[in-house]
Amino acid sequence: MAARARGEERRAEILRATLEVIAERGYRGATLGAVAERVGLTQQGLLHHFPTKEALLLAVLADRDRWDTGAGPSGGAGGWPLGLLASLVEYNAMRPGVVQTFSALLGESVTEEHPAREFFTRRYERVRADMAASLRTEYGERLPGGMAPEAVAPLLVAVLDGLQYQWLLDPEAVDMAAAFRTFVTLLGEPPA
Amino acid sequence: MAARARGEERRAEILRATLEVIAERGYRGATLGAVAERVGLTQQGLLHHFPTKEALLLAVLADRDRWDTGAGPSGGAGGWPLGLLASLVEYNAMRPGVVQTFSALLGESVTEEHPAREFFTRRYERVRADMAASLRTEYGERLPGGMAPEAVAPLLVAVLDGLQYQWLLDPEAVDMAAAFRTFVTLLGEPPA
DNA sequence: ATTATCTATAGATCTATAGATAATGC
DNA sequence: ATTATCTATAGATCTATAGATAATGC
Numbered sequence: 001m002a003a004r005a006r007g008e009e010r011r012a013e014i015l016r017a018t019l020e021v022i023a024e025r026g027y028r029g030a031t032l033g034a035v036a037e038r039v040g041l042t043q044q045g046l047l048h049h050f051p052t053k054e055a056l057l058l059a060v061l062a063d064r065d066r067w068d069t070g071a072g073p074s075g076g077a078g079g080w081p082l083g084l085l086a087s088l089v090e091y092n093a094m095r096p097g098v099v100q101t102f103s104a105l106l107g108e109s110v111t112e113e114h115p116a117r118e119f120f121t122r123r124y125e126r127v128r129a130d131m132a133a134s135l136r137t138e139y140g141e142r143l144p145g146g147m148a149p150e151a152v153a154p155l156l157v158a159v160l161d162g163l164q165y166q167w168l169l170d171p172e173a174v175d176m177a178a179a180f181r182t183f184v185t186l187l188g189e190p191p192a
Numbered sequence: 193m194a195a196r197a198r199g200e201e202r203r204a205e206i207l208r209a210t211l212e213v214i215a216e217r218g219y220r221g222a223t224l225g226a227v228a229e230r231v232g233l234t235q236q237g238l239l240h241h242f243p244t245k246e247a248l249l250l251a252v253l254a255d256r257d258r259w260d261t262g263a264g265p266s267g268g269a270g271g272w273p274l275g276l277l278a279s280l281v282e283y284n285a286m287r288p289g290v291v292q293t294f295s296a297l298l299g300e301s302v303t304e305e306h307p308a309r310e311f312f313t314r315r316y317e318r319v320r321a322d323m324a325a326s327l328r329t330e331y332g333e334r335l336p337g338g339m340a341p342e343a344v345a346p347l348l349v350a351v352l353d354g355l356q357y358q359w360l361l362d363p364e365a366v367d368m369a370a371a372f373r374t375f376v377t378l379l380g381e382p383p384a
Numbered sequence: 385a386t387t388a389t390c391t392a393t394a395g396a397t398c399t400a401t402a403g404a405t406a407a408t409g410c
Numbered sequence: 411a412t413t414a415t416c417t418a419t420a421g422a423t424c425t426a427t428a429g430a431t432a433a434t435g436c
Contacts, residue, residue, distance in 0.1 A: 007413075024304045028221040031398065043399080045415045053399070100302055107299005110292055110360040112216045121361045128358075128365075151374045154366055158354025159347055166320075166346055168302040169313045173320075174346055182343045186378050199387075223424065235425080237389045245425070 007049075011059075013039045014049055018060050023101040026108050027057055027116065054115045061119045079134035082184050089160070090177040096168065103164050128153045144188030152187070159183050199241075203251075205231045206241055210252050215293040218300050219249055219308065246307045253311045271326035274376050281352070282369040288360065295356050320345045336380030344379070351375050 017038035021030045032053055036046040050056040080088075092099050109116040135149035135156070143152060159180065167174045209230035213222045224245055228238040242248040272280075284291050301308040320342075327341035327348070335344060351372065359366045 010414085026218070026220060026300055026303050028218060029300075029303065032400090033398075041414095042416060044401090044417080047400070048414060051400090104299055104303050106357055107296055107302075108218055108221075110299075110357060111218050111221065111296050117361070124358055124361055125365060145378055145380075147374055147377065151371070152378075154355065154358055154371045155351055155375050155378070158351045158358060158371070160350075160354070161357060162350025162352070162354035163346065165298055165302060165353060166316055166350060169309065169316055173317060179343070179346045179350070182339055183347050185339065186337055186344075186347070188337075202388085224426090225424075233388095234390060236391080236427090239426070240388060243426090 010039075011049055014041075014046065014056070015060050015063050018056055019064075019101045020097065022057075022060070022104060023097050026104045027114075028108060032056075057115055058119075061116060065123075079130040079137065081134060082138060082187070085134075085156075085160075086177065086180055086184060089163075089180045092164070093167070093176050096171070099164050100168055103161070103168055106161065124157065127157055131156045138190045139187075140191060156183075202231070203241055206233075206238065206248070207252050207255050210248055211256075211293045212289065214249075214252070214296060215289050218296045219306075220300060224248075249307050250311075253308060257315075271322040271329065273326060274330060274379070277326075277348075277352075278369065278372055278376060281355075281372045284356070285359070285368050288363070291356050292360055295353070295360055298353065316349065319349055323348045330382045331379075332383060348375075 014035065017035045018030070020038065021034045024030075025034070030053075031043075032046055033043045035056070036043045039046070046056075050059060105116050106120060108114055109120045131153035132149040135143065135152055139149065142148065163174065163176045163179050167176045206227065209227045210222070212230065213226045216222075217226070222245075223235075224238055225235045227248070228235045231238070238248075242251060297308050298312060300306055301312045323345035324341040327335065327344055331341065334340065355366065355368045355371050359368045
């Protein structure tokens with residue numbers, strides 16, 4: 001049990017370091033050597049825990065399937081109330097590292113043969129469905145402007161991602177949280 | 193003149209090929225060899241026209257400063273009317289290559305020491321200002337919901353970028369143009 | 385002369401495999 | 411025994427420089 005625990009700890013350390021390195025250089029730009037160094041291992045020592053670079057990325061993704069804009073308080077049919085989402089955006093504004101890892105990977109994932117592509121495709125499918133459910137819980141079948149929750153969900157997701165890029169590039173110029181609240185205002189008042 | 197013209201043509205060919213390769217592998221994943229091959233040159237022959245890989249990327253960016261969601265019919269104080277923007281989104285949905293190049297570069301650009309970072313930072317600053325101007329032209333000082341054009345501009349940009357990622361990952365599942373029109377509806381009717 | 389390309393190659397990296405050695409658990 | 415790490419190293423690439431050669435323009 002102790003050995004297992006130590007192994008798990010090492011694994012977690014490695015995944016954390018991998019997130020950092022990906023934030024700095026993306027997945028393609030990340031090297032096993034850089035990750036290894038950060039946890040005090042040789043590159044070959046690292047490969048004992050994860051057999052290939054791709055396996056390491058997939059482990060990171062599997063581990064972090066509940067990220068920032070992620071699945072939310074999932075399982076619960078309601079999903080993310082918009083108020084909670086706004087808090088999440090505020091929280092994210094305090095941890096640029098995580099946002100940067102996520103955004104760099106999303107950007108890379110649209111290129112060919114990228115190992116994160118399938119992960120993101122599925123994730124967005126799920127997130128859109130979750131968001132639609134949240135909107136339905138909050139607004140019912142139609143939003144104030146007359147749109148269906150399913151039509152607005154992709155916009156909600158797009159706003160979250162798009163604001164992250166603008167904010168990462170120029171944190172002084174973009175207030176992610178304020179902008180998101182503006183978007184919520186745009187959606188209109190939910191029926192009481 | 194003929195020589196100059198031939199040189200310019202070659203240069204243009206190279207830039208086109210570079211865009212393609214970046215769409216497929218991103219900038220970090222792109223190799224000079226892949227670009228060279230596409231225009232029938234050796235990698236060293238390519239370096240005669242652009243002295244370094246970074247110079248090649250910067251040339252691409254300088255050349256394409258008037259991209260898709262870009263500066264628009266700029267100069268004109270009005271900027272992009274929302275209707276024209278919607279057409280642009282529709283047009284983009286027909287050229288995934290360009291959208292993919294752009295999105296891959298944007299994603300990479302948030303990582304450290306990325307040569308496109310400054311380009312995108314400045315570009316977004318400008319695009320937000322242009323969008324705010326467009327919104328002001330269309331709506332005046334306040335949008336129907338009461339927000340200032342400057343508060344909505346980053347959202348408009350975020351929606352455009354965010355939808356591109358969702359669409360690139362799953363074109364069947366996301367109708368970029370329809371989603372954008374929904375967003376415009378959300379903004380409300382401009383005063384007549 | 386100048387421009388465009390090519391061959392040769394230096395110098396860095398990078399991933400991954402093989403096999404040895406040390407540490408830990410039973 | 412099993413797990414964790416290390417050294418050595420193969421095998422691929424990649425960017426960029428040096429210098430030769432061919433093509434073009436004056």
